[in-house]
Amino acid sequence: MKPSLQFFLAGFLLLILQTGLCYGIKWIGLSKTPLALTLNQTQHCKQLEGLVVSQVQLCRSNLELMQTIIQAAREVIKTCRKTFSDMRWNCSSIELAPNYLLDLERGTRESAFVYALSAAAISHTIARACTTGDLPGCSCGPIPGETPGPGYRWGGCADNLNYGLIMGSKFSDAPMKMKKSGSQANKLMHLHNSEVGRQVLKASLEMKCKCHGVSGSCSIKTCWKGLQELQDIALDLKNKYLSATKVVHRPMGTRKYLVPKDIDIRPVKETELIYLQSSPDFCMKNEKVGSHGTQDRQCNKTSNGSDSCDLMCCGRGYNPYMDKVVERCHCKYHWCCYVTCKKCERTVERYVCK
Known part of the structure; x- marks a missing residue:
């Protein structure tokens, strides 16, 4: 075999191994499903975008x-964009689902976040749908076994987290359990990060209460276990994204495991997001490495955070422009019981990266 051909094949094999092929998050492409599409027959499952064979089968048995x-797919996109709106990488490529760019195709910390968020979101949405009665196969979550305390009583309708976790993981993890779903390292990484997302979801379950009593005295509180909003869960995952650990797939005994690249004396923690490939700084547009760049991105001149013009623009500078903003103003309360407002227009100075 010629050296040039050997080099090409080696490079091609390395590319395959480094990409996770994103099977696990292609289902986010369901966000593009037409609102008019009625899913009441099993053959409709083939019309859905981004599903692998095992997910189509799950669709048929759980229409x-x-x-x-x-x-849930729509919530993932909306939440990811909002969570990273102040960062150089702003999750914009998630809207291309199910066909992603390299920022999500490779095993980066960005893909780690999206896998974790999507796993949390699908279980969160299912659990909430049980509570609202939108799913015939489930109902409210179980009443906790512990006593709530004096003046408190269990009632209401708890989010059915257990059902959400069972059905959510069955659907979102199905692609990673296929034989042809990328390298073993990527499978392990995606499954690990998905489980981290579900752990954060579990930790968000908290006691919520409603007051009862004469004249609003709140002498008795009816309480239930409810999940935090998905945006709050995403912020917790963002913190894990910022402190994510780079790993390598290394033999340990008779098997290979993912271990921290720089401190491989310890196993990967169950609570940390992990990634295999380093990310670019996302300053300049470079599709070969999955960078969208920050040119023309809006920045905050007075901020010291990640949305500051210095950090967002990577030191290239920024251009000011004037923007007209329409706001509610001169609001008046009318007895009883409504508010009327006028609309006022003002001009504000904004800034975009060069």
Whole structure:
């Protein structure tokens, strides 16, 4: 075999091994499902975008669940964009689902976040749908076994986290359990990060209460276990993204494991996000490495955080422009019981990166 051909094949093999092929998050492409599409027959499952064979089978056997999963896909996109709106990488490529760019195709910390968020979001949305009665296969979560305390009583309708975790993980993890879903290292990484997302979801379950009593005295509180909003869960995952650990797939005994690259004397923690490939700084547009660049991105001149013009623009400088903003103003309360406002226009100075 000629050296040049050997080099090409080696490079091609390395590219395959370094990419996770994103099977696990292609289902986010369900966000593009037309609102008019009625899912009441099993053959409709083939019309859904981004599903692998095992997910199509799950769709056929759980048709009533699919509208909730479609809603979860939309929540992933909306939440990811909002969570990273102040960062150089602003999750914009997630809107290309199910066909991603290299920032999400490779085993980066960005893909780690999206896998974790998508796993949390699908279980969160299913658990909430049980509570609202949108799913015939489930109902409210169980009443906790512990006593809530004096003046408190269990009631209401708890989010059915257990059902959400079972059905959510069955659907979102299905692609990583296929034989042809990328390298073993990527499978392990994606499954690990998905589980981290579900752990953060579990930790968000908290006691929520409603007051009862004469004249609002709140002498008795009816309480239930409810999940935090998905945006709050995403912020916790963002902190894990910022402190994510780079790993390598290394033999330990008779098997290979993912271990921290720089401190491989310890195993990977169950609570940390992990990644295999380093990310670019996302300053300049470079599709070969999955960078979208920050040119023309809005920045905050007075901020010291990641949205500051210095950090967002990578030292290239920024251009000011004037923007007209329409706001509610001169609001008046009318007895009883409504508010009327006028609309006022003002001009504000904004800044975009060069």
